[in-house]
Amino acid sequence: MEISAPSRAKGLPLVKPKESVKIVLTRSFTGQTGEYANGVIFVRDPFGTNIARIPFKFGEFTKGTFTVQIKEELLSGIYTAAVAFEGEKDLTSARGGSGEALFGCFRVEKGLPPIISHKVTYKAKITNEGGRQDDYGKGTSGGIDLFDVSVFLATPISIPFRQEVIKLRPNPSTGAESNDLVGNNWVRYSLKHLAFGKSFTCGYTALVRNHSVRYALPPVSNAAIPHEIRDYTKPEKHIESDHRRIKEMANQLAKTYRNHSSFVAAAMRTVFRTLKYKPQRSELGAAYAIANKIGDCTEYAALTAALCRANGIPARLQAGFGFGGATWERHAWAEVWLQGFWVPVDSTWYGRDGTLGITSRHIPLIVGNWMSSRIRQEFNIRWKTKGGRASPPTLDAKWKVERLSSTRAAPGPRLRPSPIRLRVKAPDAVPRGTLLKLGIKISPVPKVSAALTMMAISATISDSEMDRIVALKPIPISISKPMDTTMELQMPRCIPKAKLSLRVWLDGKPTEATWEKAIGLIQ
Numbered sequence: 001m002e003i004s005a006p007s008r009a010k011g012l013p014l015v016k017p018k019e020s021v022k023i024v025l026t027r028s029f030t031g032q033t034g035e036y037a038n039g040v041i042f043v044r045d046p047f048g049t050n051i052a053r054i055p056f057k058f059g060e061f062t063k064g065t066f067t068v069q070i071k072e073e074l075l076s077g078i079y080t081a082a083v084a085f086e087g088e089k090d091l092t093s094a095r096g097g098s099g100e101a102l103f104g105c106f107r108v109e110k111g112l113p114p115i116i117s118h119k120v121t122y123k124a125k126i127t128n129e130g131g132r133q134d135d136y137g138k139g140t141s142g143g144i145d146l147f148d149v150s151v152f153l154a155t156p157i158s159i160p161f162r163q164e165v166i167k168l169r170p171n172p173s174t175g176a177e178s179n180d181l182v183g184n185n186w187v188r189y190s191l192k193h194l195a196f197g198k199s200f201t202c203g204y205t206a207l208v209r210n211h212s213v214r215y216a217l218p219p220v221s222n223a224a225i226p227h228e229i230r231d232y233t234k235p236e237k238h239i240e241s242d243h244r245r246i247k248e249m250a251n252q253l254a255k256t257y258r259n260h261s262s263f264v265a266a267a268m269r270t271v272f273r274t275l276k277y278k279p280q281r282s283e284l285g286a287a288y289a290i291a292n293k294i295g296d297c298t299e300y301a302a303l304t305a306a307l308c309r310a311n312g313i314p315a316r317l318q319a320g321f322g323f324g325g326a327t328w329e330r331h332a333w334a335e336v337w338l339q340g341f342w343v344p345v346d347s348t349w350y351g352r353d354g355t356l357g358i359t360s361r362h363i364p365l366i367v368g369n370w371m372s373s374r375i376r377q378e379f380n381i382r383w384k385t386k387g388g389r390a391s392p393p394t395l396d397a398k399w400k401v402e403r404l405s406s407t408r409a410a411p412g413p414r415l416r417p418s419p420i421r422l423r424v425k426a427p428d429a430v431p432r433g434t435l436l437k438l439g440i441k442i443s444p445v446p447k448v449s450a451a452l453t454m455m456a457i458s459a460t461i462s463d464s465e466m467d468r469i470v471a472l473k474p475i476p477i478s479i480s481k482p483m484d485t486t487m488e489l490q491m492p493r494c495i496p497k498a499k500l501s502l503r504v505w506l507d508g509k510p511t512e513a514t515w516e517k518a519i520g521l522i523q
Contacts, residue, residue, distance in 0.1 A: 001025055001102040003081060012494060013106040017072040021106050023081055025056065026063045038086040043068050046077035046114070047214050047357075048490050073325040073361060075212065076111040080104070080433075080493050103433065105494030112323070114212040116360040117166075117404040120156055120321070123203035125396040126381065128194045143196030144390045146383040151189040152178075154366045154378035156206045156320070158185075160508020161458065161472055162344070163364055167207040175202060184366050186380075194383070194393070207404075214357040215343050216459075216471035216487060217261050225314060229337055232314035238285025238371040239302050239317070241309035245290050250310035260313050264336050264345060265355045267307040271300055272350035283371040297322075297332045297348040298371070304334040304347045313337065318344065319378070320365035321401055328401040331362070340454060340474045357472075363401065418511035420444045420504055422457075429520035433493040436519075442475065442504065443482040454507050459489055462499040496521055 002024040005013035015021045023041060043052035051074065054066050068081075082103040128146050155177075158165045165185075168177065175187040189202045225233065235242040241250075253270065257263040278294045286306035289299035298317075305315035314337035322331030333346040344358040365378055379395055425439040440457065455475040473487055492498050497520050504513035 001081065001083065001104040003104040003106050005106055009107050009109065012078070015070045015106060015108055016110045017070055017074065017108075020067050020069045023054075023066045023068065023104070024063070025058075025066070025083065025102070027058050040084050041066060041081055042084065043079060043081045045075050045079055047075070047212070051079075070108055070111075071325060072111070073323060074108055074111045075359065076108055076113055078105055078107050078492060078494050081106075103493055112212075112359065112361055114360060115209065117207065117209050118363060119402040119404060120206040120208060120363065121203070121400045121402075122153060122155075122206075122378075123171075123201065123398045124151070124153060124379065125199055125201045126151055126194075127199040127394045127396070128196055128390075129394055144385055144388055145196055146194040146390060146393065147192065147386060149191040149194045149200075149383045149393075150381065151191070151200070151202060152186045152380040152382075153189075153202065153204065155185045155187055155204055156208045157183060157364055157367070159364055160454070160505065161213050161456070162211055162358055162362075164209045165206060166209055169205045171203050171205060175204065182367050184368065208363060210360040210363060212357070212359040213458075213472050215338070215341065216473045216489075217339055217343070217356060225337070229314045232316050232337065233309050233312055235306075235309065236369060238283065238287075239306045239309065239315075239369060240285065240287040241306040243287045243290065243306070246286060246303070246306050247310050249290070250307045253307070254311050260311075260336075260338055261356065263311055264308060264313065264338065264343075267304055267311075268345055268347045268350050268355060271303050271307070271347040275300060275303065277348070285371055300348040301332045301334040301346075302371070304345060305336075308334070308336050316342075316367060317369050317371075318364055318367050319370065321363040321399070322349075323361035323401075333358075333362070335367070341456075341472075416506060416509045416511045418504070418506065418513050420506075420511060420513040422502060422504055422513045422515045424502060424515045424517075426500065426517055426519065429522050430491055432491065432521045432523065434491050436489050436491050436500075438487045438489065438502075440485050440487060440502070441482055442485070442513075454505075456505045457485075457487065458503050458505060458510075459487060460501040460503070461489070461492065462501070491519070491521060493521075 003013050003021060004024070005015040005021045006019055007014045013021060038057050041054040041056065042050050045051050052068050056064055056066070058064070080103055155168055156163065156165050170177070170187045175189050178186050178188055180186065187204050191200055194200060240246060249270065253263060253266050257266040274293060275289055276294050277296065279296045280299065283298050284295065285299065286302040289295040289303045295303070301317050305317060308315035316335050317332060318335050319330070319332045321328050333344055333348065335342045335344050343356050344362070345356065346358065346362070379397065381393060383390070421443040423441040426436070430436055457473050457475060459471040471487065471489060473485070475483060475485060489500070497518055499516060499518050501514065501516040504511050
């Protein structure tokens, strides 16, 4: 395999977003004509996610050239290309292994960093331009003033491992921060009087730090579901998990994909292949999507959640902003409860963002089914009148997401002091591209562990230019004895040395319990 690109960097072909890389295969076959004549080239990003699958057919002494376009939204870092031949490996969804050969590598620069800081500016203009509803609830009759007006604007939320809100500044400063039972953050503005025809402008500026995360979950089903999230297994408006066709689809998937992690991946793939993306004027939900085979990101997320609920897996919706490749846009995805974690899954961008996890192009804003409540993604307003009923005030919302340069980037998370000890067994060197299995021992202090609701280990690999959280693993909690666990990590293929770092997280906050080691990569 030969790989060529517009330039080179550190011995590797170098491409930038909107450029292309060429893969050249030359194969001389022996024996019978047509031996190993069919195969697939898999191109993978730094997380190991397939970004391209190129089938090919060879005759004897055949040479083929294949072009891969590098999209703007792809992560920076080292990419690999591997060839799997028919008869050696399943060619539908190869993820690496002994059946692959002829791997090559190239580097993408000026793409999306795995960790990015953003500035989110939100401005809302609320206008009382409605009137009093008439006796039949139709039309308006004169203007009416509003009293005791409360305006709620959702702000970016801190989510363990995925997003940290470094600073939030309401504008005007009279806005008061609050939380709801689900975990959403709001800025509340209060007005005693909003006269007919008058407007009120408010908003906020938030500084957030976003991570790209992949969840390393073993292929087992969920244990007992906590009481507080059991409602997320039930049908509701626009997440119709009891719909006949949705139940049939879920049951069919469950026959093949018996554990919850593999079922979720299959549900995402099924939604992505079943629906045709088409922007909708309103939020229509899962039943509409499966009946009409169309929808936008909301329908993709709702159908994914409905399929998971139909199989007993807790699932819910999440909305915010997403970088679609050229500009930021409103975006929605789903979250599923797997082994003690709410794991984000984005069926709309399936095949671009992998399966269990999320990238730094997502900015979560609100959790919940806004389609079946008074919440409209990020805005809620309440008011009173002195006689009669008033039409809802109108909202003119403007928002902007700015990616901060490295010199203006938000600081990293504050580390939580902890007496926890982390011990890891790892070799000094391993073959390139190998699946490295680490033996990990965690020694917690009972006083710390007794109050825990969640513990995890994050793994970060550095190739001297970029750090990325490549895996996140939940850890069962024990308060009486040290805990032993393992973690499997795909090692890079194209560099001589990699720095591997592990960190313990308690209740979603990083601790000082760390381990790191430079591991040599050999042929």
